[in-house]
Amino acid sequence: MAAKKDPTARRAREAARRIAAAERIGPRPPKTARPKRLYDLKPPGTYYCEWDTPVGTDEEVTSKIEALFGADSDEALTARFLLEYRGIYGPRVPLQAAQQLDRILTLTDLCTSMAESLGTTPDEARETIHDLHARGVLLIADDHSLWMTVPPGTSHSAPHGQWTFVEQKAKAPQLPI
Numbered sequence: 401m402a403a404k405k406d407p408t409a410r411r412a413r414e415a416a417r418r419i420a421a422a423e424r425i426g427p428r429p430p431k432t433a434r435p436k437r438l439y440d441l442k443p444p445g446t447y448y449c450e451w452d453t454p455v456g457t458d459e460e461v462t463s464k465i466e467a468l469f470g471a472d473s474d475e476a477l478t479a480r481f482l483l484e485y486r487g488i489y490g491p492r493v494p495l496q497a498a499q500q501l502d503r504i505l506t507l508t509d510l511c512t513s514m515a516e517s518l519g520t521t522p523d524e525a526r527e528t529i530h531d532l533h534a535r536g537v538l539l540i541a542d543d544h545s546l547w548m549t550v551p552p553g554t555s556h557s558a559p560h561g562q563w564t565f566v567e568q569k570a571k572a573p574q575l576p577i
Contacts, residue, residue: 438534439492441551444563447497447540454493458483488527489534497540501533502526504546507573541565544572 439451454461461479469475478495481502485493505511505526515525532538536551550557550564558564 437490438494438536439490441536443536443539445540445542447500448494450496451492452482452495453491454482454486488530500540500544501530501546504570504573505529508570510570538569546570
């Protein structure tokens with residue numbers, strides 16, 4: 401059998417070529433793992449200065465708040481939102497940013513248009529948008545608007561671990577007087 405057709409010889413030549421290339425190029429730099437939670441990405445802005453961390457199970461937190469303030473209180477509503485957000489954002493929730501995102505989704509047609517383009521319900525689109533926010537792909541800027549961003553640690557991120565604000569997705573909603 402000719403050396404060109406011999407699979408063992410071909411594998412040996414290919415392995416030798418890879419070894420020679422690795423010696424020429426050098427070792428690959430170690431990749432740093434990209435943080436999975438928004439808190440670990442340390443997003444910029446005033447909306448990301450405070451992080452709420454509910455302690456206990458959902459049932460424990462709910463029963464404690466309802467016992468102190470009542471089931472129909474504003475505190476109970478905030479606790480329900482906080483527990484819902486905890487399922488999306490993880491143990492540390494940027495409550496002000498998540499609430500501002502909900503305001504934007506309520507007062508604009510962003511959720512509806514995304515639901516139409518994805519072929520889902522508006523509630524599923526809302527959850528998807530919050531998931532993108534939890535991954536750092538969307539952020540609330542200091543002017544209360546929603547921006548598509550590139551978090552640090554990705555292949556398209558800015559040098560020196562900076563955030564890149566790419567495109568404004570929604571302006572700050574005007575609140576009724």
